[in-house]
Amino acid sequence: MTGAPRRQGSYSLAARDRRFGYGLVAPAVIVLLAITAFPLIYNVWNSFHHVDYLFPATFGTFAGVHNYSELFTSGLFLPSLYRTIGFTAVSVAVELVIGMALALALNRRFRGRGVVRAAILIPWAVPTVVSGLLWKSMFDPQNGFVNFILLKLHLPLAHTTWLGQTWTAWGAILVADAWRNTPFMALLLLAGLQVIPRDVYEAAKIDGAGALQTFWRLTLPMLKPALMVALIFRTLSSFLIFDIIYSMTNGGPGNSTQVLAYLNWSAMFVGSNYGLAAAISVALMIMGLIIAAIYVTTFRTEQVQ
Amino acid sequence: MSTVSIASSRARLTRRRTRKAAGWSGFYLMLAIFVIVSLFPFYWIVITALKTQPEIAAGTSSLLPGHITWSNFSTILTQHVFVRSLVNSVIIALSTTILTVIVASLAGYGLARTQIRGKQLIQGFLLVAGFFPVIALVGPMFITYRKIGLLDNLGGLVISYFIYTLPLATWFLTSFFSQIPRELEEAAIVDGATRLQALRRVIVPVAVPGIFTVAILGFIFCWNDFLLALSFITSPSKYMAPLAIVNLGQSQYQTFYNLIDAAVVVITLPIALIVLLAQRRIISGLTAGSFR
Numbered sequence: 001m002t003g004a005p006r007r008q009g010s011y012s013l014a015a016r017d018r019r020f021g022y023g024l025v026a027p028a029v030i031v032l033l034a035i036t037a038f039p040l041i042y043n044v045w046n047s048f049h050h051v052d053y054l055f056p057a058t059f060g061t062f063a064g065v066h067n068y069s070e071l072f073t074s075g076l077f078l079p080s081l082y083r084t085i086g087f088t089a090v091s092v093a094v095e096l097v098i099g100m101a102l103a104l105a106l107n108r109r110f111r112g113r114g115v116v117r118a119a120i121l122i123p124w125a126v127p128t129v130v131s132g133l134l135w136k137s138m139f140d141p142q143n144g145f146v147n148f149i150l151l152k153l154h155l156p157l158a159h160t161t162w163l164g165q166t167w168t169a170w171g172a173i174l175v176a177d178a179w180r181n182t183p184f185m186a187l188l189l190l191a192g193l194q195v196i197p198r199d200v201y202e203a204a205k206i207d208g209a210g211a212l213q214t215f216w217r218l219t220l221p222m223l224k225p226a227l228m229v230a231l232i233f234r235t236l237s238s239f240l241i242f243d244i245i246y247s248m249t250n251g252g253p254g255n256s257t258q259v260l261a262y263l264n265w266s267a268m269f270v271g272s273n274y275g276l277a278a279a280i281s282v283a284l285m286i287m288g289l290i291i292a293a294i295y296v297t298t299f300r301t302e303q304v305q
Numbered sequence: 306m307s308t309v310s311i312a313s314s315r316a317r318l319t320r321r322r323t324r325k326a327a328g329w330s331g332f333y334l335m336l337a338i339f340v341i342v343s344l345f346p347f348y349w350i351v352i353t354a355l356k357t358q359p360e361i362a363a364g365t366s367s368l369l370p371g372h373i374t375w376s377n378f379s380t381i382l383t384q385h386v387f388v389r390s391l392v393n394s395v396i397i398a399l400s401t402t403i404l405t406v407i408v409a410s411l412a413g414y415g416l417a418r419t420q421i422r423g424k425q426l427i428q429g430f431l432l433v434a435g436f437f438p439v440i441a442l443v444g445p446m447f448i449t450y451r452k453i454g455l456l457d458n459l460g461g462l463v464i465s466y467f468i469y470t471l472p473l474a475t476w477f478l479t480s481f482f483s484q485i486p487r488e489l490e491e492a493a494i495v496d497g498a499t500r501l502q503a504l505r506r507v508i509v510p511v512a513v514p515g516i517f518t519v520a521i522l523g524f525i526f527c528w529n530d531f532l533l534a535l536s537f538i539t540s541p542s543k544y545m546a547p548l549a550i551v552n553l554g555q556s557q558y559q560t561f562y563n564l565i566d567a568a569v570v571v572i573t574l575p576i577a578l579i580v581l582l583a584q585r586r587i588i589s590g591l592t593a594g595s596f597r
Contacts, residue, residue, distance in 0.1 A: 119339075125525055
């Protein structure tokens with residue numbers, strides 16, 4: 001009996017604490033719902049409606065699966081999808097290999113480590129569009145460094161218009177993307193490396209393990225969590241590449257470097273068809289979820305074994 | 306016999322030493338390549354920015370700048386649209402950053418220190434929001450902004466910029482606040498401070514390093530944006546710097562690389578400075594943010 005009022009008092013204290021907490025969290029949650037959940041729902045809605053500013057008569061009317069079927073009949077979606085998947089696979093693989101080498105190097109103690117870290121961080125900090133323009137300038141046929149050095153060394157291809165042909169344009173885009181994003185990959189992997197205790201390596205050394213053996217058997221398995229995070233980050237952002245494409249090729253020559261995010265954007269701002277764009281966005285979100293799910297399940301099952 | 310074994314062990318030692326030295330020089334060579342590849346494009350941009358248009362038209366023939374001209378810099382720095390876009394970028398990135406720090410501090414404190422229900426749900430939502438594809442919010446936000454008059458409006462742009470900053474900032478500050486000992490604020494509350502006062506006077510000062518990290522990353526992420534400014538902003542007077550730079554020096558017939566590259570130099574310098582000064586904070590924020 002005597003405990004009852006006290007308990008009630010502490011209960012109301014907990015309730016007050018909770019109310020206070022909800023008040024604190026509310027602004028962030030409301031803003032984030034407004035810029036993620038709302039667009040998500042609105043996209044799904046728009047993807048089933050005619051939302052084309054060029055056709056005011058049908059604007060806002062139900063379209064069924066018209067927008068989705070247009071993805072396949074227009075002949076632009078599937079090629080963009082294949083290009084995006086191909087670019088993502090190649091760029092992530094390249095950035096993983098170079099990033100790993102860089103992370104392993106930076107994990108050693110040496111003089112000037114801070115300088116090296118700062119030097120590789122600057123390309124990451126430059127706006128993506130700027131890195132695109134920078135490499136467009138490097139690959140310029142007349143004033144670019146690439147053709148300059150090829151000419152000086154009497155190598156072939158010195159008069160290539162790099163951004164004017166499909167495969168060389170993709171090469172230039174890959175260089176720009178890897179230049180900017182490899183440091184990010186390296187830093188995430190480096191953070192994972194630094195968590196691995198040093199005495200584990202000493203034990204391996206005493207057991208006579210070689211450098212390669214140590215890497216495959218020891219470093220890589222212990223790096224798994226960091227590896228998964230780095231790969232999810234990079235794969236999703238590579239899958240959504242836009243700024244570099246816009247600033248270097250505008251999707252050209254022809255449509256040959258048009259990727260999904262670019263197609264999505266031009267459906268809106270070139271075609272003014274927001275229903276079609278919404279269908280592309282929905283497809284992008286689903287594919288993003290699939291990519292994340294693939295990584296999470298792959299790494300989880302490997303961890304169980 | 307003993308002299309032979311000493312000699313051979315000495316030879317072994319020097320062999321090992323030379324191999325080790327070779328290993329180190331190979332290592333430094335690799336590092337040098339990384340640093341050169343990272344920084345050389347900036348050098349190329351700088352020397353291109355120091356050339357006149359006729360020199361550019363004649364084609365590049367040297368790795369050295371040769372005849373130096375500052376006219377490209379004076380051209381772009383007197384171009385109203387470009388200077389204005391730099392000012393816009395600074396103002397918008399700073400406003401977004403400040404608002405983000407306030408909103409994320411409140412939410413971070415709520416998640417770290419109160420007994421609200423659904424914490425895991427909210428944290429899961431923050432994680433998913435951090436990966437939300439920005440292109441997917443452009444269409445819905447464009448239509449909505451068009452309806453309510455926030456199109457071509459810098460305030461509308463700030464709202465959309467929260468997608469870059471708020472999920473990471475809230476996540477990071479939640480974990481940062483959780484590590485601060487509870488006794489600190491309890492002492493303040495015993496002294497008669499309200500919890501909000503305790504947050505402001507006790508927690509925030511202790512959390513300055515974390516807040517600083519969040520602020521720098523937020524600023525860089527906003528400064529970096531192109532897609533949202535490209536989609537929502539139409540008046541040149543409201544351009545952000547990356548948007549202005551893309552539209553700069555493009556005529557129908559040629560690209561004026563000397564002007565573009567001068568602008569690239571101008572836009573890169575402040576960011577390079579921030580990176581050099583706050584390298585450790587940036588790295589800790591990026592990596593801590595990734596181990597969610």
